Amino acid sequence: MTVNTLPLSEKTKSGMASLIDAVSTQARVINALILRETKTRYGEHKIGFVWAILEPAIMVSIFVAFFAVVRSDNPGGMPLVPFMLTGLVPFSFFKDSMTQMQGAIAGNRQLFAFPQVTTFDVIIARGILEIVILASVFTILLILVDLGGWSIRIERPLDVLAALGLLSMMGLGFGFFFASLSPVLPSSRQISGALFGRPLFFSSGVFFTAESIPPFVRDYLLYNPLLHSLELLRSGFFYEFETTHGQWDYALSWAVGLFAFGLLFHQAMRRRAIVGI
Numbered sequence: 001m002t003v004n005t006l007p008l009s010e011k012t013k014s015g016m017a018s019l020i021d022a023v024s025t026q027a028r029v030i031n032a033l034i035l036r037e038t039k040t041r042y043g044e045h046k047i048g049f050v051w052a053i054l055e056p057a058i059m060v061s062i063f064v065a066f067f068a069v070v071r072s073d074n075p076g077g078m079p080l081v082p083f084m085l086t087g088l089v090p091f092s093f094f095k096d097s098m099t100q101m102q103g104a105i106a107g108n109r110q111l112f113a114f115p116q117v118t119t120f121d122v123i124i125a126r127g128i129l130e131i132v133i134l135a136s137v138f139t140i141l142l143i144l145v146d147l148g149g150w151s152i153r154i155e156r157p158l159d160v161l162a163a164l165g166l167l168s169m170m171g172l173g174f175g176f177f178f179a180s181l182s183p184v185l186p187s188s189r190q191i192s193g194a195l196f197g198r199p200l201f202f203s204s205g206v207f208f209t210a211e212s213i214p215p216f217v218r219d220y221l222l223y224n225p226l227l228h229s230l231e232l233l234r235s236g237f238f239y240e241f242e243t244t245h246g247q248w249d250y251a252l253s254w255a256v257g258l259f260a261f262g263l264l265f266h267q268a269m270r271r272r273a274i275v276g277i
Helices: 008-043 048-070 081-103 109-113 119-147 155-180 190-197 213-222 225-237 250-277
Strands: none
Touching: 008 119, 008 250, 048 081, 048 119, 081 109, 081 119, 081 155, 081 225, 119 155, 119 250, 155 190, 155 225, 225 250
C-alpha cells in the first residue's frame, strides 16, 4: 500500500500559506468591525469626533484653572497645561479602552451568526479603535497647546510612545477580562467602575508627581503600575523633569501580565460569554 506524502518543504509552505491566509482573513474582519464601530459611534453625529477632542480639552482647562488657584508653582518644574494634558489623556489610554471594550460582546451579538466573526475580533476592534482615537486626540491637543503659546518640545518621543503602549496594554488586558465577564456577570461593569474609576484616577499621578507626595504615601502608591507609566511618560516628554521613581521593568511586567491574563481569561470564558448574552 502506497501512502502519498508531501515533502517536508512542501508541508512547511502549505502550513505557512494557511497561516498567512488565516491571519489575513482575521485582519480583514477586524478592519471591517473597526469601520462598523466608527460608523456606529460617529456616523450619525457629525460632532462626535469633535466632542472627543473637546471633552479632554474642557477637563484640562478646568483642572488647570483649579490648580492655578490652589498653587502658584509649576509641578515638578513642568508647565501646568502640558503637565495636565500628559496626565489626563494618557490615563484615558488605560481607562477608556477598558470601558469601551466591556460591552463589545453584548453589543455585537448579531454578528456571531457569521462564522468568521469571533468574540476576540469584536473586543479587540473596540480596543484598537479607542486607542487610535485617543492617539489622534492627544496629537491634536498637543498641537493646539503649542499654538496657544506653550512650547511643546518632546525630549524622548520613543519613551512617550512606549509609556502610552504600556498604558494601552493594561487597558486591553482589563478590557478582555471585563468584556468576557460582563455577559455572564452583568454587575461586573459596576464593579469595574468602582475599582478603576475615581480610586485610580486620583492615585495614578494624573495631578501629581511621585516626588511631590510624602514618602509614607508614595511607598504605597508606587505599587500602582499606572503611576510608573505616567512618571516615565512625563520623564520622556519634558526636558524639565526626570523621574527617580518610575521603573520600566515594573510597568512592563504589569502590562504584559495583565494583557496575557486578559487573553487567557477570554479564551476560557468566550463560549460562556456568548451563551450569557
